[in-house]
Amino acid sequence: MIRLKDISKSFDGNEVIHDLSLEVPQGKTVVLIGPSGCGKSTLLRLMVGLLWPDRGNISLFRENLTKNNVEILRQQVGFVLQDGGLFPHMTALQNIRLMADFLNHDHDATNNRITELHELTHIPKELLKRYPSELSGGQVQRIALMRALMLDPQILFLDEPLGALDPLNRVSLQDEMKTIFNQLGKTVVLVTHDMGEAASLADLIVIMKDGYLLQYDTLSTLSTDPADPFVTEFINAQRKPWQQLEDQIK
């Protein structure tokens, strides 16, 4: 579905992605994870053509991503940012409908799609009249998700979609997203730095460090058969509260 081959990317002479290859299979949720500055968000942006690699090539749906087809390909994928990236001058509904209306999709079909998405995301209809500044963080992310799903894309890209939410909202939206992804069978690429989130959502996990891909595997393989000491270190670094309590008792 998504294929990256020998990708390198520099900013102002500093290489931040080194000769990286990656393949995301159809219908799987792949989580890119690693410490801050490891290049995971850059990698995500390269996949949608928001950035262009210095070397290597990227293909979506078996089609090479170029400046000529990038806009068409983007219309076939969904993208959600940490802060939602909603347009503040439009209501929630206008944000959701924007691309469908821009592409002159049938009005009734669009309305039906919005109703479907409602049921999927549990957003009350009256919220759609509001502007982003009148919505809570969790609501903004749900609307952003609705907007990303509007054209029923095959691939969904999410850049730390839960990063700006409080823990309670985080957990509930995380559960919802898990249900939605399973229900829709989309190919999903999600960036996070939270191992718990990765564990809960991912079919496959990519662990990155300093622009290198350290290991790309399921969670269980990552813990039983780590390719690098850092993998174990990173997985174990994220302690749960009850774990700390256990540690204190010991």
Add this chain to the structure above:
Amino acid sequence: MKNLNLYLILILSFPFTPPAQADPTSEIRIGSKKFTESVILGEAITQHLQVNGFKASHMDQLGGTRLLWKALVQDELDIYPDYTGTILYEILQDEEISSNADIQVALAQHGVSITDPLGFNNTYALGVTPQTAEQFSLKAISDLRQHPELRFGFTNEFMDREDGWPSLRDHYQLPQTAVRGLDHDLAYKGLQAGSIDLIDLYSTDAEIAYYQLSILQDDESYFPDYRAVILYRTDLLDRVPSIQTYLNQLAGVISETEMIDMNSQVKLEGRSEAEVAQSFLSLKFNTLSEIVVSSRWDRIISTTSEHLFLVCLSLGAAILVAIPLGIWGARNATLGQVILSIVGIIQTIPSLALLVFMIPLLGIGGPPALVALFLYSLLPIVRNTLSGLTGISIDVQESARALGLPAPARLKMIELPLAARSILAGIKTSAVINVGTATLGALIGAGGYGQPILTGIRLDDTSLILEGAIPAAILALLVQWSFDLAERTFLSPGLQMKQESTS
């Protein structure tokens, strides 16, 4: 309406007719400088021609010598009154002149002819209050050498004329250093208020008698003759050959006493220049010319329409040019800096200088004023468009691209609406500045609220100044309010709420 018609004609005729091809039936254009005597003379010439069957119009109080001379040479004017001294020492200062015949030859090289003197000599003189004259025993200019502490206030023109202050100082070896330039009409007030001790004046000024000023004798005969004459384009004779006769009829008819009397009728008795010129002509030639006396409301309506015309057209053009410039600049940081620097430099050119620069290109009247106002309106709009666009958050820009919106659609649907508040604020700033700056249009014959303000300052008539200043202030407020209303009406509520929550 006189000025409105005039510049409408100018605007309409400007792009289409080459200036050299004059229509014999076309209007004869008379100009005058922005002081009372020149306006009276311009009015007298105009009425004298009208009463003898010519189509003539008067563009009054246009500006100083340089502006009038340029306008004459550029075929924006056919006729204007000037003085021999001014012609000799200012207009022809670089040429070798030793006789009157030389003057005619030198003027002919510019395509300009001159009549015989009209009669009176309005030379420069230095004046002080009787108290100052007594206190420092001043009788002649040479007496000033003993009193270096005296403060001089000279007209800006006198400050830098060839025959003005610098060479007067050298001629008389004057020691004074406290010398500043100011408007002639304000100079009298400064003298009365005691903030200056000595001013330059014209020997036919009405105020000399009114303020009982003492004139210092030119004891080392420095000042040349300033005999009033009429300058006209030589090719005017091809269009209307008979005009020479009528212009020469005015030669030798105005004595010094008569000119002082006419000046005081306008400045001190509050009669209009047109009326004063009419009475004088009827006395000398037994004719009765028609003059239009307009009521205050008529004037306000016509200055308002002139002012609105200047503001709306120049601002409209500025919006059409500045927003694309701002968009272009927002795409590329270096280019943005270049664009901002250029419009910033334009902003620093003094408005009067900009108007004078444009006479060779655009003549006088509406077009140069419109172009100047247009140029001054660019900076706030360009700057606010640029900062509005570059200030959009990266998240929003990225998600607009990630949705697959092509660049033109992003600009129209996302970027411009988000920058709208900033762009609107820039246009509002431009509009308010424009309303104020447009008053300077009067200096170049474009009319507007500057016209009554200029005349009011010249005649020391506060009600006339207010006739221009109050509507200008009201217009500026209306502009401000209508933009505030537009902001509330057209700006997305989503953006307005954001503003409230962050402020």
